[in-house]
Every structure is written in structure tokens, then in C-alpha cells.
Amino acid sequence: MGGGLSTNPMLAQRLGVWVPIGEVPEVWAGVISIFRDYGYRRLRHRARLKFLVADWGVERFREVLEKEYLGRSLVDGPAPQLPDKPIDHIGVHAQADGRFYVGAAPVVGRVSGTQLVQLADIVAAHGSGRVALTPYQKLLVLDVEQDRVESLVAALRKIGLEAQPSTWRRGTMACTGIEFCKLAIVETKRRGEELVARLEERLADMDADITIHINGCPNACARTQTADIGLKGQIVMGPDGQQVEGFQVHLGGGLGMAEGQTAGFGRKLRGLKTTADELPEYVERLARRYLGDRTEGEAFAHWVMRVDEEALR
DSSP states (O other), X not given: OTTBOOSSHHHHHHHTBOOXXXXXXXXXXXXXXXXXXXXXXXXXXXXXXXXXXXXXXXXXXXXXXXXXXXXXXXXXXXXXXXXXSOOOOOEEEEOTTSOEEEEEBOBTTBOOHHHHHHHHHHHHHTTOOEEEEOTTSOEEEEEEOGGGHHHHHHHHHHTTOBSSOOHHHHHEEEOOOTTTOTTOOSOOHHHHHHHHHHHHHHSTTOOSOOOEEEESSTTOTTOGGGSSEEEEEEEEEOTTSOEEEEEEEEESOEEOOSTTOOEEOOBOOTTOEEETTTHHHHHHHHHHHHHHHOOTTOOHXXXXXXXXXXXXX
């Protein structure tokens, strides 16, 4: 049906549902109400809609949504056409009105108040009145005339917002972490910044896309399970036997939102953990093994699924 939006990309794809744009609020309210009434909201480790869907199955979830909350059947439709790769909107892109938008990446989603003030001045100076945020912790400057694009990209770079980022800056995101979240167990943003800096220095010529999601606790606000390298914060034993900040490692996850991409949670090997201090060395070692062992065109997630466990440690 024309002019429609899916309420949730993953649910819509699996259910084969297409929701007309005028019905989105009603359907979305139904989805939220299911979580309110049936979700595991009192269980810290399972307080996510995904656990309810996993336990119920897609068919039951749809049945409850239709019968108890909507009072009608949803419209079946074709699955959406998958893009060649996940779309994060980084770079320069044409708008339908002939103008352009520019997507830029901070490091692990961290921006300061000073940067935001500078950003507002830059955006205004380039004739735009709109800035948007993305689920991948990126910034979009919209409604830019073509002759102002190059200047805008340069100005953003000067304040630490990169429209042509490295693989590592582009693919790494982190939750708020212990600095501002009472649920977090470990530091995330600073660790992520250190990780990106190390990888940009040591593997600057990386020619493959690898996503790294860093989370400070089991709640997975940074979506650790669906990253190439997902890092779940926890307390681990350090080399000297003392408890230190560290991460449980998930490998090879993905949303299945691109051609050839696997949809599923990352591979969780027994005992695969790293201390926070050892994290940059571990990720570099893993990336180098992938680069040395991959077949032509083989994605990181596919490589993870076929190699022996020892290659991932």
C-alpha cells in the first residue's frame, strides 16, 4: 500500500505487514501496550520486547496484537526490498527536492555542549534549519544547497564531526555507560574513544565494514547482540586476579537488513571475555585474523561463523 510505514523494521519484515501511514500511531500503541501488559518489565535482564517475541513466536504476537488491541486484521504485504548494505546515512546524499543532506559521525556518539553550539552556527551559516539524529548515533544536516556541501563537510570536520569517517569511527557506537547511567557496570564512551583511536592508528587502511557496539550492562541499549563485535560490560578477573572492568564478547550478529547479511544474535563463546584495558589489543588481533583468513568478499559475520573458536579468542 502506498504511503505506508512499518511500525518496527524487524517485526514488519518477519510478519510481512505493511501499515498505512495513517494507522501507524494506532498500531504502534498496540505494540507498546502488549509490552506493558505482557512484557517482563520487572526482570532487569529480560525487560525488552524481543524476549517476549522470542517466547511467544511471531504468529502469536501478531494474533494478540490484532485481536486484543486492534480489533481487526493487519494487512499482509511483500517483504521490503533489502539494500546492499545497512544504511546509516553517513556522507552526502541527494534529497527529493534537489537539495542535499550530510551525515556525520562523532566518535561513539559522544558530542559536547560546545560542539552542539558550534554545530548550530555552522548549520545556520550554510542555510539549513534542520538537524536530525539517527539510531546509529550519527548527525544529519538537512536541506543543504549543492554549492554549500563541500564547505559544510569541511566545517563539520573542524569540530570533530566526520562525514567521511574511517571504518572504525563509522561502525562503533556505545551506550552512556557508568558515567551517566545508574544501571551501567563499566565505562563505555571513553573506552570506545580509546578503541577507535587505536584502530585508526593501527588499521587505518581497513577495507571491510565491522560494527562494534559497546554496552555498559546487560540491557543492550547499544544493541550488542546485533553487532559484528558486541561488547557487554561486566566485572571480570584481571591478570593479577583482581576484579576489573571488562566485557563479554558477542561475535557475528546482524539485523539481516542487507543482502547477504545474517539475521541473528552474535555468537557467544563460553568464557570469551576481555578486560577493558585489553580490549583494543583484542579487537585489533581479531580484525587482523579476519583480514588474513577471509575468502574473497566474505563478511566478518560469515567468517566468525565458520572458523574455529580458538581463532576468535
